[in-house]
Amino acid sequence: MLEVNSVIVRYGNRQILNQVDLHAENGKFVGIIGPNGSGKTTLVKTINNIIKPNAGSITVDGRSIDTMSSIEIAKNIAMVSQVISINFEFTVEDVVLMGRTPYIKGAETHEDMEIVQDAMKKTKILHLKDRFVTQLSGGELQKVIIARALAQDPKILILDEPTSHLDITNQIDILNLVKEASRKGMLVIAVIHDLNLAAYYCDKIYLIRDGDLISSGTPEEVLTPSNIKTTYNIDVEVINNQITNSLYVIPRLEPLSKQEPVVISELI
């Protein structure tokens, strides 16, 4: 159970988050959407205590994260950020083992190694375990980072745009995996850019613009043409996708007519 109450974050004079509230129970998949620069990443980093809020409170199961040590926070909250590459020749297993950092005193135990194995199994990267992370594709690497977060055995799993740079197969692979984790009782909070993926996977969506919470609720409540017009300033049609039985957001673009060939001399 995560409660974010009227959190305010400022960088100098700029207000990045303006009294944002977020309440979510275990086992839910919560999406955070909004345009670039709206404060989504700041919000998730604040939840993870990487950024300290100027005002407001964040509690996990009723306990304020202010009162927790960094190790306690790490046992409760895991963060998966967009990792483009790791430049050091650690093996996949080593990187996943790093998820056990808050639990390891001195040296890792047999139990730690079992949890690591399990996390790699769940993310289907067990066959990569002795490979160097420098040799992985973007999708594989992202799975390694998720396995590391799972090895952290958190109550809350935060993902900051985990799939934006991945191909469609990997996007779906990874979101399915995370969805599975939420079904098993983990609270998942994901910053997602693709509105349709958000509509399909999320139980609850928070829509943010310029640090203000514009709307929150089920995908049906949040993803309305008027909300999207206010935040993204584009006209959309929202339909019910029969195939996935979820909402589908279609930008109302003018159909591209056959264009007259451009005469270069005119441009000059």
Next chain:
Amino acid sequence: MPKYSGSVRSVIIALAVILLIVVVSNTAIGTTNISPVLTAKIIYMGLLEWVQGTILWTLSLTGIPFDGSAFFNSISPDVTWTDGQEMIIMGIRLPRVLLAALVGAALATAGCSMQGLLKNPLADPYIIGMSSGAALGAAIGFTLLLPIQLISFIFATITIFVVYNISKVGGKVPVDTLLLAGIAISFFLSALTSFFLFFSESLHQIIYWMMGGFWNASWDKVKITLVIVFTGILLSYRHSWNLNVMLLGEEQAQSLGVNIESVKKQILVISALITAAAVSVSGIIGFVGLIIPHIMRNIIGPDHRGLLPASTLMGAIFLVLSDTFARTFPSKVQALLESSDIMLFQVILERIGSLQGVDLPVGIVTALFGAPFFIYLLRKRRKSLYA
């Protein structure tokens, strides 16, 4: 104990054995010829006497009567050497070899920690101004006739504190700021050192000191350095896992529960202390702290659980070998020049005077051999060396 992969463990064990062999064999090398076997016996005897002495002393405190001399005599080798030989080995060469090993170990460990902490392949133990601080201390010490070792240690330590506090922004120390502040302070301190050099009567001594060497090795220096360096190195090893996690980025490390600012501070202080301890007995020996960690990273990978101890051992080996070269090479050249009847050599010999017993600054040797080898590594490896 941390988990090493099998190959890493064997590399470390091999390095430890090599270090032992290097220490003994290099103690045997010098102007007076003493065979390695005899050297080993003399060292073994010295060690036995020390152990026996320590045991007796400890027991005398507790009041338990114990006479282990029979036992110790039974495991002692027969004395087949002269007092003079013992004096050369135990009094002169061994402390020097051990001091070189300790300084090499300290510099390589500190360099490895700094490269990991700053995530910068150019980092070495001196990068944030420690050497400039120590040099200024030595310059002041030589000029005002103060104890050099103490004052350069103090100056090196103060420098780190100043740099750290300059870089602190709102309770955090951003790595880039730390590096830049270190460089700025280095320039400032170097200017002060030059100022002293310009006016000092002890110009020669200061410059010799700055080139680095083990001319003044003594058992006292070995003991002080041993205590600081050994403790510091062990404390560094405690952070090897944190260094690994921090290589993936500070934010990730933080969300994995690593208290990064505290770890940073601890590693900086530990590295500063062992570097200061090393510099204060040996002067400024470059290159060891930079290349040894790179070479070991190239061999066993970036995992600091193996990388740190391997760097420690390799640093010790490398500096012992370099120092042996520094103290024996000039005499060898002399012999070569004398035995040759090429006219040019005779002329050279006349111009430079005698090389017999000349002791090169070891800093020259480390860079002279280290740099080409490092360039070879850079060229051999296709991808970036720092990974």
